[in-house]
Amino acid sequence: MKTDTIQRQIKSFKKRFGEAHLLLACHAALPLAITPDLLYCIWANFQQDVKGRGIDIPWVAVTDLLFSGLWEEVGLEIYEMDATIREMLLNYLKDNHNFGEQRIKELSEFLLVYIQPQLESDDPDIQEFAKAQRWTAQAYLRPKASAKGLGLALSRAYQHDRDDLIRIAAVVETLAEPLSKFKKLLIYGRGMTRFARGDLKGAKAEFDKIRRWGNQAHVAGVRLLLPNNQELTREKPKSFRVYWVTSGIVILVLVGGVNWVQSPPPDPPSIKVKDITTCSLSKGMAEVHGLDQQLIDRLNILRPNSLVSFDDLNVEMDGATWPYLQAPAKQALQQAIDERGIRLVVASAYRTIAQQLVLWNLPRDELCRIPIAARPSRSNHQSGLALDIRDYQGWRPFLEKYGWRWLGPTDAPHFDYVGSNTIDIRANSILAFQQLWNLNNPTDRIEENGSYDAETEQRLNNSPVDGFPKES
Structure with a gap:
């Protein structure tokens, strides 16, 4: 994004909301990503x-900022800011004599305290997210510690988990200003980004800048390993291009020979759940809509009326959300909505095991690293007893009054219904899939045990x- 465009965007934001809102935006620019709770x-x-x-920032500024366009929602209730916008807002704060470097340090100290419970979480994805926030805070307080942590993470990713290279290198790039004294780390990060993306020429150019230190460079006491020449000059996969098209026959010129492909081509293979690689939660879960419908239909055959629709209530559904809950949970939700008297925006409710697997696959397989995801x-x-909602702070007292329990700041939008007369339908939802699979794959059957x-x-x-050919 161009600097002048960003300057106009910030100026427009200030004109629309005022100085107090802008100051909150400047404060919130320090973390790499924010949640509504943070x-x-x-x-x-x-x-x-x-x-x-006092600077008199109104409470409504929290909601205004999230929907102002300064941040982009990259996951459920997780927002990131463009690096250039972030830098400009932080500079605005530092250049203001009423805040300055002291406020940057205060924000960093606060962030370290805030993420401490997440660093101790049993969920490795929450831990990784918190580590990135810790590197950010340390960059402004103890830059050497931040550089050391990032250097170790980059070296480990290069050796053991190269999918992480782009993610960690992006953190290094974002923190270029507070880590400006660690030039070798910044060069190393840029090189690893290009290396992970397959830009070997660009990677080599970056690594050549630090070759004078040998095949290893040291930053803050950490040894940074450089890819060897063989890795930087490996052959790219052979490619082909369309040479001529006529009369329904396509001639493909391929290194090593000519292949003829007769027309019409065969139907493309169906997309499978494992093929979904988008970092967009709503798009990814929407792609399994056909399979979802079959799973829900079979679940209601196995256990009639185990789920009821709540789309007749005063609700607005986000994305690919299925409007299903167990009947007692729906009744309690209706009471909360009626009492507050406004529309509830639901980001997630019932998920099939297919949707949950899509969500589960993303943190392990994608660079987007969705921070919170339970295993299917x-x-x-999957129980029909959970909701993720917008404006969770406003809804919390109403939902809690009628038997909904807030999960807490680690997953702030999430509420579970803990009232009476509910059942555990998760095993039935698994059994529904197992039966569908066996019906359509008689030579590759699996045990129908709900496990x-x-x-x-x-x-x-x-x-x-899109679902199986046979449903019954």
């Missing part, structure tokens, strides 16, 4: 300048997203 905590803790004078069969969303095991996950990953 933004609310920043608002609550930084209502004064460094001289103790373990998510309460989510490795065999079930493998078959689910290989299931067509």
